[in-house]
Amino acid sequence: MNNIYRPLFQPPLAYYKWADGSWDPLLAEDWEIDADAATLTVNLIEGAKWSNGDDFTAEDVWATFMCRRLANGTVWRFLDSVEAADEHTVVFHMSDPSAVVERYVIRNEHIVDRATYGEWASKIQDLVDQGLDSDSDEWKALLQEFNKYRPEELNALGPYTIDMDSINEARLTMVKNESSWLADTVNFDLIYIYNGETPTVTPLVLAQQVDYATHGFPPATEKAYQSSGIRILRPPTHSGPALYFNQTIYPFDRTEVRRAIAYAIDKVENGTVSLGESGKVSKYMCGIPDELIPNWIDDTSVFESYAYDPDKAASILEGIGFTKGDDGVWVTDKGDRMEYELTAPAEYADWSAAAENAAEQLTKFGIATTYRGVEFRQHPIEVNKGNFEMAIRRWGTGNPHPHFSFVADLFTRNIEAAEGPGMSFPMVQDTDCCGEVDLEKTVEDMTIGLDLDAQKELVVTAAQVFNELLPIVPLWERYGNNPAMDGLHTCGWPAEGDPIYDNNPYRDSFVLMMILDGTLYPCNQ
Incomplete structure (x- = not known):
């Protein structure tokens, strides 16, 4: 509800058109980024009214973003202030100019009204004026109070x-x-x-x-x-199911094993069984959707496609001292049978089908894999806690900047996992392609500045490292059906x-x- 249909009553400032990279304004008339001043200035439409009869003004946008500040909304990683310059002009000041601020401000936030949230916004501003931040007791107390707030009525701006x-x-x-x-x-x-x-x-x-x-x-x-x-x-959808590994469990922490598993699964079959024509295999296996590649990466020849090749998978495992037992199950160099459980959200028909098929294929290859469905709200919690061996979770995301896909791949169920360590993939890695790479810094730095050429270099690095190490194995990209x-x-x-x-x-x-x-x-x- 929140992601899809909320704009019908609380619209964003504009919508993005993927085909040509243009914008379809809604509440914003236009906007401009001033790199020298580190500002994004938004001019709002005039004449719009809330359902309570109030005029839509810059104070509503200010209140929206101040409430997001209280809740540590991601946009505030890049902003240090927001100001209603006049009735129909809002100025966002960036702590550092960033190409992703436009998306965060113009599209990602749904605008709420000052009548309902203005008092909260003023309280937040008071804390900011006192020099307090999210680490202070006062801030935490206000956030706790805000989280309990339930407006009696919905004040709508949309149709x-x-x-x-x-x-x-x-x-x-x-x-x-x-x-x-x-x-x-x-x-x-x-x-x-x-x-x-x-x-x-x-x-x-x-x-x-x-x-x-x-x-x-x-x-x-x-x-x-x-x-x-x-x-x-x-x-x-610019995303799909991927195979996640608990890398505290040997041998999932070995790149060779993850690569072998990628070769051992016929991803075309997996996508077809799971979603028919709408399960489309990634050509580049680099952590970002294929649709984004032409805008960010010129040379795609460096990427391994990991097309189905069980012989190559076997060769990789044999090359690191693994052997096949008499029962057809692979045994690690430490003498342990490769026998694991694969979980997925039970109610997600496409993901659970992908998990069942992957388990069957891996078992046939010699990695004995049992599928277990977990209630869809509980499953991400278990993955975040590290209570899994292999799991199906999302790779990629529907945002035109690759930064967001890499966050989904490497941060969400890893270093930013809410309830625990997640998959425990180390973010500093020694690679053949790029030497030692700090993936956390690389992904974060690709949002800095407005120079897209400089950002492209970091995108290429992260994509090459992902393709080489396969911290997760994208099975296919989900197109809608x-x-x-x-x-x-x-x-x-x-x-x-x-x-x-x-x-x-x-x-x-x-x-x-x-x-x-x-x-x-x-x-x-």
């Missing part, structure tokens, strides 16, 4: 608001916000948002009770949709090949954009 009485475990209803500046642009009076993972949503799609869904549906389910006349959209009731309940869907479908269905949802600009409209109802 829809939530009917609070409609909320139940199955769905909620959004009703048109007639005071929104987009109320006359959108074409739907009501929007229903259904709750539930793939098993819950599948019968709703088959019964044509939903017009669009973003879940990962098994190939058999997808075929059933198509047989019913339901159109399938395949946008890139999103059912759309084209012509059944909704009309206006563009034809295949339209550049709007280059957008990520989650981070820069093309459906949300087409609702907000009036492209989609109800029909045959």
Whole structure:
């Protein structure tokens, strides 16, 4: 709900168009980065109103970002202040100019209202004026108080608001916000948002009770949709399932073993079994989605594709002293059988299918692997705690700067794991390609400055190191297999090949954009 549909009532400043790298402004009229002054100045639209009747002003944007400051929002790694310069101008001052600030400010934050959050923003500003930060007791106390805050009403700026009485475990209803500046642009009076993972949503799609869904549906389910006349959209998600290793467990800390495992799995088969046409293998296996490569890396010949080659996998293991036992299971150079458990979120149909297939393939190769599904909310916690041997978690992310994908690959379930050590992959590595590399510094430094050529050098280094060491093994990139009731309940869907479908269905949802600009409209109802 928060990632996909929130812009319908609390929009960001703009949406990003992946096909050409342009922006589709919403609350921002325009903006400018001044490298010398280290500022990002945003000029806001005029005339927009909140559902409580208040005008939308720079004070709302200021309140939004001050509340994010209290919660240590990522954007504040790069900012040191935000100021409402006048009623419709906001100035963000960067601690160091960074190319990623534009994305964080313009797209990633959903704007909330000063009527609901302005008092909190003022309290935060008071702490800042006193020279206090997130380490102070006063800051921690205010954050604890803020986290308990539950507004009684939703003050909406977008063209829809939530009917609070409609909320139940199955769905909620959004009703048109007639005071929104987009109320006359959108074409739907009501929007229903259904709750539930793939098993819950599948019968709703088959019964044509939903017009669009973003879940990962098994190939058999997808075929059933198509047989019913339901159109399938395949946008890139810029991420997918990867094989994670607990590198406190020998021999997963050995690069040779991870590389052998990459060769031992037929990733084309894995993607097809899991998601049909929408499970597409990465060509470059360098930690960032293939779609980003042309913008950042010129020479792709340095990357190993890790195409299916079980003979090469066996040769690698034999080269480090591993042998196959009489039962066909590999034995390490320390005499231990290679027998492991692979976990995945049980409710994620595509990831659990990928895990089952990977376990079967590894077992056939001689690495005895048992699959176990874990409840989807618990699974990331167990991985973060290091309570796993092998696991399926995400690689890559839907952001046009490679920094974010490397954070997903190397930080999220590793050095930034909330509950523990995660996969325990050391971030300083000796490599054949690049000598000694501090991956944490390399990934963080690729956000510094506005010189994209300098950033490209760091991106290339991180990509080469990832491809050589394979801290995780990307199995495939997930393209959507999103059912759309084209012509059944909704009309206006563009034809295949339209550049709007280059957008990520989650981070820069093309459906949300087409609702907000009036492209989609109800029909045959």
